Amino acid sequence: MSETSRRTVLAGAAGVLAAAGFQQTARAEENGVRRPFTLTVLGTTDLHGNVFNWDYYANREFDDSGHNDIGLAKVSTLVNALREQRGRHRTLLVDAGDTIQGTPLAYYFAKVEPINRSRIHPMARAMNAIGYTAAALGNHEFNYGIPLLRAWERQLDFPLLAANALDPRGKPAFRPYVIKTIWRTGGPPLRVGIIGLTNPGIAIWDKANVTGQMTFPGVLEQARIWVPEVRRRADVVVVAAHSGADLSSSLGDQVPFPENCSALVAEEVPGIDAILVGHAHAEIAQRFVTNKQTGKQVLLTEPLFWGKRLSVMEFDLAYERGWQIKAKRSQVLNSNTAPEDPRIVRLLRPSHDKVVGYVNAKVGTCKAAMSAATARYEDTAALDFINHVQAQEIKKATQLPVLSLCAPFNRAAAIPAGEVTIRDVAGLYIFDNYLLGVKLTGAQLKDFLERSATYFKQVDGPGPYTPDQLGNGVPDYNYDVAAGLDKPLTYDIDIAKPQGQRIANLSYGGVPVTAEQEFAVAVNNYRQSGGGNFPHVAKAPVLHNAQQEIRQLLIDWVKEKGEIDPALFHTKDWRLVANGVPVQITTNG
Structure with missing residues (x-):
């Protein structure tokens, strides 16, 4: 390389580093003979x-x-x-x-x-x-x-x-x-x-x-x-x-x-x-x-x-x-x-x-748009869809009533009305997790949901609040919401209460859940292995473990059905309350 070319390359490098905010600092002074x-x-x-x-x-x-x-x-x-x-x-x-x-x-x-x-x-x-x-x-x-x-x-x-x-x-x-x-x-x-x-x-x-x-x-x-x-x-x-x-x-x-x-x-x-x-x-x-x-x-x-x-x-x-x-x-x-x-x-x-070609391939259609943007603080069709697919798979392996748990992994995830691609579905589930089914009692389920409810700060009243005002520093992937398959699982998260006392009105099919009642619960391998330090689930009896990747289950479900109809699985089963009064959320700051 000629000296002129060398200087040109160095000048280009200096320009890139200056743009990146690189700060040249003083070097060590001469020391001894070297x-x-x-x-x-x-x-x-x-x-x-x-x-x-x-x-x-x-x-x-x-x-x-x-x-x-x-x-x-x-x-x-x-x-x-x-x-x-x-x-x-x-x-x-x-x-x-x-x-x-x-x-x-x-x-x-x-x-x-x-x-x-x-x-x-x-x-x-x-x-x-x-x-x-x-x-x-x-x-x-x-x-x-x-x-x-x-x-x-x-x-x-x-x-x-x-x-x-x-x-x-x-x-x-x-x-x-x-x-x-x-x-x-x-x-x-x-x-x-x-x-x-x-x-x-x-x-x-x-x-x-x-x-x-x-x-x-x-x-x-x-x-x-x-x-x-x-x-x-x-x-x-x-x-x-x-x-x-x-x-x-x-x-x-x-x-x-x-x-x-x-x-x-x-x-x-x-x-x-x-x-x-x-x-x-x-x-x-x-x-x-x-x-x-x-x-x-x-x-x-x-x-x-x-x-x-x-x-x-x-x-x-x-x-x-x-x-x-x-x-x-x-x-x-x-x-x-x-x-x-x-x-x-x-x-x-x-x-x-x-x-890019793979993720943009069409897999089906959707009757109504679904978004995960609000899934942290209200029941959404997007997370109900994940729970529905997971629970259907677990039902094949058990006679127990089936519930499902999932987290709002990606706030930007959205499935549009009309044509649906692999990337639309995959955006709901950005982690490479596998599906398991475990057996939990009603008491253990309540403990689990109490742990999930630590996602929220304690508040004095129903608000209004912005979503950020409610967050307690827990990652979204360590906050699970629950849903039932054949019957609704309903509950309130009362964030005016101290941690450990927030889950209220926990019912299955309109009947209060008892401490000894047994459920088959769909979870991912991260949660079942102890990820997030949730109680009971890591030691619970395993009912199903076929090493099925959850994201692929979602994609395959859409391919098989051809159409997603949120009306088939979306119901308002859980809500945020403060002393029993629904919490008001505003996104206007």
């Missing part, structure tokens, strides 16, 4: 199958209230710009997990045309082309089973890391870490250790896929084992942890390890220089945690999910009888400032176009 060296470690996490800035469910470019963009094609442009500016040999790229699940693109190459030796996963093709150094495993990597995960692993040009995924012998089932040696012209080599840690919740959330094949000890516990070994071999130690920063867990007492604990790891385990955080779908531009034993500052950063952000970690090093970190910092770059990398577009366009 010049300082700045290592740049870039990070992504929770990509969830997003390559392009595209919403497959809406069939248009992605957009949200923050006008974010998504996808690896845009991330690639930012990565290229930083490599041009810093030098590829000074720049590493790491991911913190949840890569191969989350979009119709990811689903298609897991279920419709599964990957094999000749059919490469789009995320493997994109990440190989971008040039990742390593990636930690996320919990959603196990959703499609270990054989597909291994097939994806074989397609990668970089290692998958999971120090706390163990085989039946207690040995690492994946590489715990990798050491990357960076040769600096005129100086000694710099060795960077990257440790991957995944989430112990896999043992619960994907119990059917991993039981007897792998175990998942705690993030903190395994960090204590592996960080000292890597520290002895590396000058810089970076952990990619699929575990949120702040200590919390949805696992209850089902496993003895917390779900989110990256900051605790930084605090308790000496020898870590930085942690690339994942799993929490939060944004941390830069955060420092003091290690209790050494007093040193550990850098934490988490880029926003789906490729909305790219984390940029910088380490200023000087050689003083070994490499020493003199300063470190991080920031996040916004993908909506960058165009899609044409090279990634060319590579992945055929796969993308195939999936």
Whole structure:
């Protein structure tokens, strides 16, 4: 490349980085006879199958209230710009997990045309082309089973890391870490250790896929084992942890390890220089945690999910009888400032176009439009449709009265009146869950619904309120509504009452539900395995488990019937009240 061309490329890279909000900071000063060296470690996490800035469910470019963009094609442009500016040999790229699940693109190459030796996963093709150094495993990597995960692993040009995924012998089932040696012209080599840690919740959330094949000890516990070994071999130690920063867990007492604990790891385990955080779908531009034993500052950063952000970690090093970190910092770059990398577009366009065609295929019609926009706070036909299909399937396996539970997974989901496509139906159920039927008593059902009702804050009166004023910080996927199949299940959620005392007038077929009454209840595998820490359901007798994917059941139901008629299954069975008075909801703010 000529010097003129080189300057042109660098100028272009500088323009991309300036648009992304990249802040150049002062570098370490000269120290001794050797010049300082700045290592740049870039990070992504929770990509969830997003390559392009595209919403497959809406069939248009992605957009949200923050006008974010998504996808690896845009991330690639930012990565290229930083490599041009810093030098590829000074720049590493790491991911913190949840890569191969989350979009119709990811689903298609897991279920419709599964990957094999000749059919490469789009995320493997994109990440190989971008040039990742390593990636930690996320919990959603196990959703499609270990054989597909291994097939994806074989397609990668970089290692998958999971120090706390163990085989039946207690040995690492994946590489715990990798050491990357960076040769600096005129100086000694710099060795960077990257440790991957995944989430112990896999043992619960994907119990059917991993039981007897792998175990998942705690993030903190395994960090204590592996960080000292890597520290002895590396000058810089970076952990990619699929575990949120702040200590919390949805696992209850089902496993003895917390779900989110990256900051605790930084605090308790000496020898870590930085942690690339994942799993929490939060944004941390830069955060420092003091290690209790050494007093040193550990850098934490988490880029926003789906490729909305790219984390940029910088380490200023000087050689003083070994490499020493003199300063470190991080920031996040916004993908909506960058165009899609044409090279990634060319590579992945055929796969993308195939999936767009698949999700836009017509499967039937609908007599009246259904929307999930209000499903959090009022009974809707959209969720009644899911519950109806689930309950019909469970009825084939039992003589008990059948109920069903489902959550408002996607507020943007809507099935239009008229022609219905796969993407319309799939938008109602964006997770790759499987259907199970369990037996619950009336008392257990009430306990379950009380747990669900923690979704709402306690209020003084019936309002009016905006929907956001009622939310209690519980994710939508951890709020279930119930419905009966042959007879209506009716109940009030009294949000003026304290938690645990909110479910009132619980009746089946107009008759109050008794404590000992038995029901067959349709649930998804996430809930049945203990996801959300709901009572009773994880230990309830299983009546049905045919490994049927719920989203596909919905699609197949529409194909078979040819028409969705909400009048056949939609009734107003539950309501929000305050001291018995219906709560008033306004969307006008």
